[in-house]
Amino acid sequence: MSLSSSTFRALRHHNYRLWAGADLVSVTGTWMQVLGVNWLILTLTGSATSVGLSLVMQALPTLLLGMWGGALADRLPSRPVVIAAQLAQAALAAVLALITMSGVGSVLPIYGVALAGGVITALGGPALGRFGAQVVPPADLPNAMALGSILSSAGRIMGMSLAGVLLPFTGNEGLFVINAASFFAVVAAVLAMRREEFHRLAPAERQRGSVREGLGYVLRTPWLLVVLALWFVSGSVGRNYQVTMAAMSAGPLEAGAGGYGLLSTVFAVGTVLGGFLVAARPHLTIRLLLITAFATGVAQAVSGLMPELWTFGAVLLPIAAGAVALDTTVSARAQLDSPEPMRGRVIAALSIVSAGSGALGGPLLGWLSDGLGPRIALEIGGVSCVAAALLAAAGLARLTGRTFRQAVRLRPRLENA
Secondary structure, three states, rough: OHHHHOHHHHHOHHHHHHHHHHHHHHHHHHHHEEEEHHHHHHHHHHHHHHHHHHHHHHHHHHHHHHHHHHHHHHHOHHHHHHHHHHHHHHHHHHHHHHHHOOOOOOOHHHHHHHHHHHHHHHHHHHHHHHOOOOOOOHHHHHHHHHHHHHHHHHHHHHHHHHHHHHHHHHHHHHHHHHHHHHHHHHHHHHHHOHHHHHHOOOOOOOOOOOHHHHHHHHHOOOHHHHHHHHHHHHHHHHHHHHHHHHHHHHOOOOHHHHHHHHHHHHHHHHHHHHHHHHOOOOOOOHHHHHHHHHHHHHHHHHOOOOOHHHHHHEEEHHHHHOOOOOHHHHHHHHHOOOOOOHHHHHHHHHHHHHHHHHHHHHHHHHHHHHHHHHHHHHHHHHHHHHHHHHHHHHHHHHHHHOOOHHHOOOOOOOOOO
C-alpha cells in the first residue's frame, strides 16, 4: 500500500481536509496564546507556581463539568455547538488582549479568563470530538486521529516558534489577537463542509439522567475501565515529561535552559514521528496499546539511567513517539467500540481522565524529583507504567477468559475500524 493511500488516507475526504487545515491554524494560535499568557503571568508575579495555577484553572472545569458536556454533545447537533464554542473562545482571546492593553497589574482577570476558557472546553470539547468523528467514515477515524496528533505537534512547534519571534514586536496582546482570529478559521471550515458527506452518528434520546447514564456505561464496561486506568497511570507518571525534562536539565545533566529547550524540541519531533507511524497502521488494536504502554514504561525507566544529554534525548525520542501511539489508540478504541449515542460522554470521560492524570502527575513527579532526584522519579514512573501494562493485560485476559499471552493479541470487535 502506498504512503498516500495508507498514511494520509483520511485526507481523501473533502470535509476532513478542511478540518485538518483549520485545526493546524487553530492549534498554532492556541500555543501562541499559551506562551503569551505564561510570559504575562511570569512578568506580573515572577512565580512559576502562578503559571501552574493558571493550568489548574483551565483543567478544573473539565473535571467538574466534563460529563455534562458529553451529555450535551450526544443530544445536540454537533455543528452549531462547535461553531458557538469557537466564537466563545475567540471572544475570550479578544478579552484577554483588552485586559493586557489596559495595563492590568493583577493576575486575577487572567485567571478568570482561564477559568472561563476551561468551562467552554468542558462543555464544548466533547461536541468537537464527536464532530471530528463525523468528517470521516469510521474505518478512517483512527487514521484521522493519528494525523490530528501530527497536526497538533506541528501546530505546537509553529505556535511557540512564531510567538517567540513576534512577542518583541506585537507584545502579548498581539499574540492574543492572532489567536482570536485563528478560531474563525475553524468556523469558516465548518461552514464550508459538504453536508451530504458527513458520517452522522446516532444521537442520544432526550431524557433526564443522561450524565448518570454516561457514568453508568463507563463503570459497567470493564474493558473500558481497564483501558482508562492504564491511560491514567501512563498519563500521570509516564507522560509528564515537561516536569522531568526540566528537572534532568537543571540537575544531573547540567544542561541548563538550553538543554531543556533542546529536549523539548526532541520530544516534539518524537511526537510527529509517532503520529506518522500510527497513521501508517491499518488498525489500532488493544494489542498495540498494551505493547506500547509496556515499551514506553521500560524506556522511561532506562532514561533515568542515561548519563549525558544526548543519550537522554535519544531515549526520549521513542518515548514521545510511544506517547502519541498510546493516546491515539486509546481514543480510537474507546470511541469506535462504544455505542454512537454514547460517543460524546465517552469522549468526556477521556477528557476527565486526561485532565486528572495531568493534574496529579505533574505535582507528584515534581515532588519525587525534589525529594529523591529526577533519575529516581523517572525510574519509579517507568516501573509503574510497566506494572500497569502487565496488570491491564492480565485484567483483559481475565475478562475474556483467555490466557495472558492471548491477551496481548486481543483485538476489539471493530477490528477493521
